[in-house]
Amino acid sequence: MSLVVQKYGGTSVGTIERIRNVASRVARTYDDGNDVVVVVSAMAGETNRLVALANEMCEFPSDREYDVLVSTGEQVTIALLSMCLQSMGYNAKSYLGSQIPMLTDNAHAKARIKAIEDKKIREDLKNGTIVIVAGFQGIDADGNVTTLGRGGSDTSAVAVAAALKADVCEIYTDVDGVYTTDPRMVPAARKIEKISYEEMLEMASLGAKVLQIRSVEFAKKYGVVIHVRSSFDDKPGTLVMKEDEEMETVLVSGIAFNKDETKISIFGVPDHPGIAAQIFSPLSHANITVDMIIQNVSSDGATDMTFTVPKADFKKALKIVEEVAKEIGARGVSSDDSIAKISIIGVGMRSHSGIASKMFQTLAQERVNIQMISTSEIKVSCVIDAKYTELAVRVLHEAFGLSLETDDEE
Amino acid sequence: MSLVVQKYGGTSVGTIERIRNVASRVARTYDDGNDVVVVVSAMAGETNRLVALANEMCEFPSDREYDVLVSTGEQVTIALLSMCLQSMGYNAKSYLGSQIPMLTDNAHAKARIKAIEDKKIREDLKNGTIVIVAGFQGIDADGNVTTLGRGGSDTSAVAVAAALKADVCEIYTDVDGVYTTDPRMVPAARKIEKISYEEMLEMASLGAKVLQIRSVEFAKKYGVVIHVRSSFDDKPGTLVMKEDEEMETVLVSGIAFNKDETKISIFGVPDHPGIAAQIFSPLSHANITVDMIIQNVSSDGATDMTFTVPKADFKKALKIVEEVAKEIGARGVSSDDSIAKISIIGVGMRSHSGIASKMFQTLAQERVNIQMISTSEIKVSCVIDAKYTELAVRVLHEAFGLSLETDDEE
Numbered sequence: 092m093s094l095v096v097q098k099y100g101g102t103s104v105g106t107i108e109r110i111r112n113v114a115s116r117v118a119r120t121y122d123d124g125n126d127v128v129v130v131v132s133a134m135a136g137e138t139n140r141l142v143a144l145a146n147e148m149c150e151f152p153s154d155r156e157y158d159v160l161v162s163t164g165e166q167v168t169i170a171l172l173s174m175c176l177q178s179m180g181y182n183a184k185s186y187l188g189s190q191i192p193m194l195t196d197n198a199h200a201k202a203r204i205k206a207i208e209d210k211k212i213r214e215d216l217k218n219g220t221i222v223i224v225a226g227f228q229g230i231d232a233d234g235n236v237t238t239l240g241r242g243g244s245d246t247s248a249v250a251v252a253a254a255l256k257a258d259v260c261e262i263y264t265d266v267d268g269v270y271t272t273d274p275r276m277v278p279a280a281r282k283i284e285k286i287s288y289e290e291m292l293e294m295a296s297l298g299a300k301v302l303q304i305r306s307v308e309f310a311k312k313y314g315v316v317i318h319v320r321s322s323f324d325d326k327p328g329t330l331v332m333k334e335d336e337e338m339e340t341v342l343v344s345g346i347a348f349n350k351d352e353t354k355i356s357i358f359g360v361p362d363h364p365g366i367a368a369q370i371f372s373p374l375s376h377a378n379i380t381v382d383m384i385i386q387n388v389s390s391d392g393a394t395d396m397t398f399t400v401p402k403a404d405f406k407k408a409l410k411i412v413e414e415v416a417k418e419i420g421a422r423g424v425s426s427d428d429s430i431a432k433i434s435i436i437g438v439g440m441r442s443h444s445g446i447a448s449k450m451f452q453t454l455a456q457e458r459v460n461i462q463m464i465s466t467s468e469i470k471v472s473c474v475i476d477a478k479y480t481e482l483a484v485r486v487l488h489e490a491f492g493l494s495l496e497t498d499d500e501e
Numbered sequence: 502m503s504l505v506v507q508k509y510g511g512t513s514v515g516t517i518e519r520i521r522n523v524a525s526r527v528a529r530t531y532d533d534g535n536d537v538v539v540v541v542s543a544m545a546g547e548t549n550r551l552v553a554l555a556n557e558m559c560e561f562p563s564d565r566e567y568d569v570l571v572s573t574g575e576q577v578t579i580a581l582l583s584m585c586l587q588s589m590g591y592n593a594k595s596y597l598g599s600q601i602p603m604l605t606d607n608a609h610a611k612a613r614i615k616a617i618e619d620k621k622i623r624e625d626l627k628n629g630t631i632v633i634v635a636g637f638q639g640i641d642a643d644g645n646v647t648t649l650g651r652g653g654s655d656t657s658a659v660a661v662a663a664a665l666k667a668d669v670c671e672i673y674t675d676v677d678g679v680y681t682t683d684p685r686m687v688p689a690a691r692k693i694e695k696i697s698y699e700e701m702l703e704m705a706s707l708g709a710k711v712l713q714i715r716s717v718e719f720a721k722k723y724g725v726v727i728h729v730r731s732s733f734d735d736k737p738g739t740l741v742m743k744e745d746e747e748m749e750t751v752l753v754s755g756i757a758f759n760k761d762e763t764k765i766s767i768f769g770v771p772d773h774p775g776i777a778a779q780i781f782s783p784l785s786h787a788n789i790t791v792d793m794i795i796q797n798v799s800s801d802g803a804t805d806m807t808f809t810v811p812k813a814d815f816k817k818a819l820k821i822v823e824e825v826a827k828e829i830g831a832r833g834v835s836s837d838d839s840i841a842k843i844s845i846i847g848v849g850m851r852s853h854s855g856i857a858s859k860m861f862q863t864l865a866q867e868r869v870n871i872q873m874i875s876t877s878e879i880k881v882s883c884v885i886d887a888k889y890t891e892l893a894v895r896v897l898h899e900a901f902g903l904s905l906e907t908d909d910e911e
Contacts, residue, residue, distance in 0.1 A: 107554065107557045107558055110558070111558075141577070144517065144577070144581060145580075145581070145584060147517045148517055148520070148521075148581050148584045148585050148588070149584050149585060149587075149588035150588070151588070152584040152587075152588075153583070153584060153587050155594075155595075156579075156580040156581075156583045156584045156587070156595055157580070157584075159576060159579065159580040159583075159595050159597070160576070160577055160580035160581065160584075162576075163573035163576050163577055166569060166570070166572075166573050166576075167551070167554070167570055167573055169566075169569065170555075170566040170567070170569040170570035171554060171555070171558050171566075171570065173563070173566045173569075174555060174558045174559050174562040174563060174566045174567075174570075175558050175559060177559075177563050177566070178558070178559035178560070178561070178562075184565075185565075185566055185569055187569070187646070189599060190644055190645075234600050235600075236597070
């Protein structure tokens with residue numbers, strides 16, 4: 092007998108009929124002899140409806156009241172799912188964040204989980220009750236309703252799994268797992284059987300949006316095994332778990348890409364201590380997240396600096412940088428809003444050399460120019476012209492042997 | 502400076518625009534130097550939408566989960582109203598039933614309020630904060646969400662007013678007060694300036710559905726002054742309060758009528774102890790509420806018994822009564838589903854004789870036959886043929902001088 096935590100996203104519980112399907116799957120898991128805790132999101136569209144109400148009410152809704160409002164979405168789902176399971180003859184009981192309690196800090200709309208009381212849930216499980224938990228929501232030390240931010244239900248589920256030391260945390264979604272790259276771009280993309288937390292973090296932050304990144308950090312911290320799978324079929328999906336020996340034999344696990352960044356360069360920056368802070372502090376104050384930063388070796392007491400910012404912040408960032416450039420006496424500023432960042436990810440590259448150079452060669456063969464390079468222990472990222480995105484992803488996917496298996500199958 | 506509790510019903514908060522209007526009125530009350538606590542219902546239609554979801558999910562939704570579901574309606578309203586007041590520059594803070602806490606028993610879907618913790622609310626008021634409370638909902642001793650039953654927000658408001666010893670509990674609704682009778686039937690009906698709890702209880706239970714009857718009982722018990730008024734204009738409405746000398750000078754305060762009852766008679770009932778119980782126990786077991794019961798003086802060891810039951814239960818009640826009649830050896834059963842109960846209500850009649858006989862004379866003059874009579878200290882009710890309802894109400898309204906003032910004004 093295992094303790095299974097299952098999380099169903101908004102699409103999976105989007106209609107009464109789909110909630111019935113979820114109930115059937117939950118019941119099947121229970122009938123197989125498992126203890127089951129279910130974490131659910133709001134019905135698809137519901138959170139958007141509530142956010143629209145808030146925005147119609149006023150321009151800047153207060154975070155505290157925003158959380159009171161949007162947390163009703165999950166509350167509706169837990170009640171409906173519990174009713175459904177009860178009508179099927181099962182014992183089921185719903186829990187709000189405040190009833191568990193799921194204690195968070197008081198950062199409304201982006202709260203972080205601090206502690207989960209597992210006593211009531213354990214008693215229910217002992218009595219054969221299926222426990223239904225509202226995702227996304229918690230309560231702070233003063234009893235205020237909090238929410239974890241968009242996609243927070245993944246984190247709720249992993250946190251519940253960690254608190255209960257569950258055997259597995261199944262995340263049901265509308266895709267059937269994590270792929271070696273986006274299958275819409277590369278049809279030969281292959282579902283990954285298992286992937287390490289570290290690789291998943293790089294995949295997620297680089298644009299493969301299957302799991303909320305914080306949930307993966309949480310899972311890594313507490314050693315929770317996540318099983319990402321589809322709520323529309325019974326096939327196994329992708330296990331996100333601690334790195335094992337098998338994983339290390341794979342040099343590259345996946346190819347991620349991100350077309351949502353832009354590039355800004357400052358030329359002839361006087362090279363003295365504190366200059367980087369002078370450039371990036373104003374961006375940080377404007378709440379602009381800078382991703383890659385490249386600084387060339389200095390020559391003649393001046394250096395060039397290039398960095399990327401999200402497309403949404405491009406104009407604002409450019410304006411700030413042009414002002415800063417004047418202040419510090421830089422030679423000039425250039426920018427490019429049509430770039431793509433392509434990354435190869437794999438824990439195996441830690442112990443193998445030549446992975447980066449193979450990437451560069453592969454791109455060179457296709458005459459794709461590399462504009463920026465950034466590396467970590469398990470990742471190599473290159474910024475290229477956006478128009479080569481598909482070509483680059485496809486040839487890299489091929490070059491690192493990721494397409495082979497599905498090619499054979501097809 | 503007063504402490505004012507205001508309650509706004511579903512129609513008053515039915516749209517974002519109407520919530521803005523409510524916020525303006527709340528702000529005005531605050532600006533006038535009052536401490537303000539606001540109790541709100543769900544936006545019009547919202548509770549029905551949620552109940553429909555539950556009914557679509559399963560035939561018999563569990564009461565516990567039903568309460569979790571429907572209580573989200575008020576949660577949405579408190580958040581939106583707080584946001585609106587905040588955007589207008591006021592300090593406002595919302596409270597769920599569980600956050601106050603508003604402690605109830607555990608009778609889900611029809612819970613009764615047991616205690617209200619006023620500490621947090623008082624602190625907020627002291628800090629100049631406008632407090633927004635979710636009506637209709639509470640929490641039981643085990644932390645389960647409970648609701649008070651349809652229309653329960655009136656009771657929430659009166660209970661909050663009682664706990665805070667508020668100067669007045671203003672109930673805003675879509676009518677502008679309590680009338681001497683239904684103005685749709687008698688255009689000369691007059692708005693009552695003030696009415697005693699006892700009269701209001703008789704009015705409410707007799708079909709003048711302005712206030713939830715439990716809220717009036719609550720107000721009477723704790724001496725809360727209720728001000729029933731319209732949320733669409735600024736005119737004073739009706740005060741529901743402790744009887745005063747002025748009220749006693751009015752012999753009849755209002756005329757109520759109820760066309761939703763039916764009449765069943767049993768003839769030749771053997772007149773021995775326990776016979777009433779034999780007749781009414783089966784009805785009570787079938788959850789049928791019996792209203793008026795008339796038993797004539799016995800002759801020849803047999804008596805006739807007549808009583809009224811709600812229209813919705815008529816067929817079921819008749820079937821039960823016919824079986825019972827056979828069992829106890831009664832002579833026969835007759836019934837009538839087209840009756841009306843007309844009542845005159847007034848605390849003044851306690852100290853005046855001749856009120857009942859004036860009612861009978863007035864009806865007799867119009868040749869309206871009286872089928873049943875029942876009296877209490879402050880009420881006389883007559884059952885008549887339903888087709889004479891309007892005529893009876895109109896002539897009684899005239900006879901007891903209720904129309905005069907408005908007639909003069911018009």
